[in-house]
Amino acid sequence: xxxxxxxxxxxxxxxxxxxxxxxxDHSGKTTGAIYFHYSSKEKLALAVVREQFATWPQLATAxxxxxxxxxxxxxxxxxxxxxxxxEDVVARAxxxxxxxxxxxxxxxxTPFGSWALACARLLTQARTRGxxxxxxxxxxxxxxxxxxxxxxxxxxxxxxxxxGWTERLEEWWRLALxxxxxxxxxxGLLARARARIPAQAVPSQAGRPDDDLPQVDLSRAGxxxxxxxxx
Numbered sequence: 156x157x158x159x160x161x162x163x164x165x166x167x168x169x170x171x172x173x174x175x176x177x178x179x180d181h182s183g184k185t186t187g188a189i190y191f192h193y194s195s196k197e198k199l200a201l202a203v204v205r206e207q208f209a210t211w212p213q214l215a216t217a218x219x220x221x222x223x224x225x226x227x228x229x230x231x232x233x234x235x236x237x238x239x240x241x242e243d244v245v246a247r248a249x250x251x252x253x254x255x256x257x258x259x260x261x262x263x264x265t266p267f268g269s270w271a272l273a274c275a276r277l278l279t280q281a282r283t284r285g286x287x288x289x290x291x292x293x294x295x296x297x298x299x300x301x302x303x304x305x306x307x308x309x310x311x312x313x314x315x316x317x318x319g320w321t322e323r324l325e326e327w328w329r330l331a332l333x334x335x336x337x338x339x340x341x342x343g344l345l346a347r348a349r350a351r352i353p354a355q356a357v358p359s360q361a362g363r364p365d366d367d368l369p370q371v372d373l374s375r376a377g378x379x380x381x382x383x384x385x386x
Contacts, residue, residue: 250309
């Protein structure tokens with residue numbers, strides 16, 4: 156309850172703009188109860204970030220079956236992570252806190268090294284299966300994909316047009332897969348990968364923006380709060 160209350164406020168106000176008193180008011184818990192579990196706002200923020208990253212390996216378990224082609228695994232998992240960053244309040248708060256990490260007086264954990272390693276393993280498997288284009292280095296490509304993916308999640312709401320995040324992510328993958336696949340078929344691979352995602356995980360496009368989804372402006376993560384009440 157405390158983590159979720161804190162996450163809501165960190166998403167809305169950022170780290171500097173949120174005080175322990177604010178979290179107390181939002182959660183209905185006394186400040187003493189908060190300090191009993193977390194000795195400072197800093198420790199509570201770090202707990203939110205850790206909770207965010209702890210949920211992401213669970214998303215990968217749905218695609219651990221050996222029979223799933225590695226590039227399909229990679230694409231399907233990216234949609235699950237993107238949805239988490241769009242809809243889950245703890246994931247959204249973790250993303251904003253990570254962007255504001257220099258305002259937090261302790262090292263903030265990051266998933267990107269693990270993401271790159273996991274991506275490189277899948278690309279290496281794709282090469283073994285003859286599905287990766289010649290000249291693509293799995294390790295270098297993995298870093299580029301992680302940077303591009305997180306940039307997509309961060310900037311998509313700032314871009315012009317009425318596309319939703321799923322449509323923009325599909326378009327990003329069409330461009331990436333055209334260079335990654337040994338025999339380029341981005342539309343076919345996307346269709347197969349999307350078919351592996353649980354129906355409730357990613358909404359149907361039907362050529363429309365995701366008006367029924369909570370749209371999250373992750374780009375706010377780096378902006379200073381309008382006001383910063385005392386701790």
